[in-house]
Structures are given as structure tokens and as C-alpha cells.
Amino acid sequence: MSKADNMLAILWLLKANKRMTAKQLADALEMHIRTVYRYIDALCASGVPIVADSGHNGGYSLLAQFKESPLFFDMGEQKALIQAAVFAQEAGYPYGDVLRQALAKLKLYANEDQRSAIDKHLVGFDVISSGADAGMEPLLRQLESAVAANATMLIEHLKGVGLEPQRRQIDPYGLVHWKGKWYIVAHCHLRQEIRSFRVDRILSASPTEGAFSRPEDFSARAYMLRFLKPWSGSDGDKPVTVIVRGQPGTLNALCETGPFGDALVERTKEQAHFLLEEDMLLTYVPYYLIGFGAKLDILSPPELRTRMADLALELHRHYQLPL
Known part of the structure; x- marks a missing residue:
């Protein structure tokens, strides 16, 4: 550890214990006792009120008032x-x-x-999520650093399943975590607009020599709350309204499935309205709906009903073929 870390460690130990000798501090921090003396002297010189008591029960301690200073956390703060x-x-x-x-x-x-x-x-305090992808950490760190440094990035972004990757030069304004997904909110040089990109769909990211100035008082969180298109990110076409009818239990299951949980706009007992990206409507969405079979009835749009019928026919033909 650095000198600063070791000095802070001494403060933590003195805060946690009524009194400690130089040898006890040296043993706890695995350092030479003379180093402890030097750090104690440095702390005292900087104004830390360390009391040194000699004798058989002697040692170093902190004044009670200093133990309650904001440098240390009380039990409630530690729990939080x-x-x-x-x-x-x-x-x-x-x-x-x-x-x-x-x-x-x-x-x-x-x-x-x-x-x-x-x-x-x-004990007994647990959080269950869909599971974070540890492999995304380097990319998230890179994007977070670019946000802090106001550094323009070049990304390769997969807009949707089955589509070709697209290259975008972006000015990253902020990272937002929403419903188990990370998004980067950025000014897109191609669109000349602020857009959001799902981080798990960014295939690569590299720095450029460019820099930018973030708009004054801009909030990535506020942008996402207003413009978020959760499943595919906002770098897409105008969303299409999908209306589905079914029994309450079936609709409950649908609203917890894939893109539908994120895209729900309005829900009644037996009907649900969703906003979904047009380019996903006939390619990705039908494969989620097919699992519900005849338990759901798609009221709108008609082209989705047609695609569902075609998909069911494709499956029928497929499973009629001999192995």
C-alpha cells in the first residue's frame, strides 16, 4: 500500500480499538515498527490528535472527539x-x-x-438480477473514462438481431443502468442528435483524437426517462404499436418476456399495448410470441399477424420432414 493508505489504515485501527501499541500496529499492517513511528509522527504533524501513553498499559489512541469526525463511518453508514x-x-x-x-x-x-x-x-439481504456479464467490465470502464474525459469515441454497434453492425462516432455524455441493461447516452455524429446505445450491443470501442463539451445541465438519466426505447436502444426507426389480447395469466407471462416487459405502454385485464421497433417487428418479436401459441391474439398490426401465420407454417413444414 502507499504511504497515504498506510496512514489511513493506522487511523482506522486506532478508531476501531481503544488503544494499540506500535508493535500491534506493525503486526496488523505487516510493516516494521520504525515505519509505524514515522507514520505516527507524520499524522501528529498534520494535526491528527493521537495520544501516546507510556507504561505497561500504554499505547496510542485517538481523542474521543476525533473518532466521531466525518472521516469515519458510523454503524448506519457502514450498513448502507x-x-x-x-x-x-x-x-x-x-x-x-x-x-x-x-x-x-x-x-x-x-x-x-x-x-x-x-x-x-x-445475512438475509440479497439482490437477484438477470446476471451481469463480467466480460463487459473493460468496455464499461472505457466508456466511463471517456465520459469523464469528454473524449469522442468510435464504436461498432449492433442495432438489432440479424442486422449488420454499424459504425458510429459518438460524444459519450453518460452511462445509465436500467432494468438490467447498461446504456450509453451520446451525441451521434452521423445522426447529429443525442441517442442511446445498449452497451451489450457495442462490439468494439476505440478512442479518437476528438474532444467535446457536454451540454450545460444535461442529464443522461432525464434523457433516458423521456426517450428510452428499452429493448433495442433509441438508434432506430419510429416505434410501432403492438396490441395483444389474452387471458390475464398469459399476458402477465408475456409482459415478463424479452422485449415486451421493457416496451409495455398500457395494460388492461385482457389486453396490452406495446411500443416496439419496426425493424424487430417481423424478425425478432415473432419468435417470442410463437411460444404462446393460440393463447394470445394479436390485434395490431396486421403484418405481425401475417408473419406469425407464416412462421407457424414454416414450423409445420419443418417438423413434417423426415429425420
């Missing part, structure tokens, strides 16, 4: 941090290794009672 970390890790937070390191420090520099309390708050 570790539980928030569970959400972040399940969401595929791109700096998971750094987050785990921070949590390890939090536990390392806590006393036995504090560690026990932390563990109690973790």
Missing part, C-alpha cells in the same frame, strides 16, 4: 455502504474489484463487534 455495494455488484458495476477492496478495508479496520454487526446486516 455494504448493502448498496450488493446492488452495485449485481448491476455489473464496472469497478467491482475496487469496490470489493473498499469493503475489505471497511471490515479489516473494524473491531470484532463492528464486523459482527456488518455480517448480521448482510
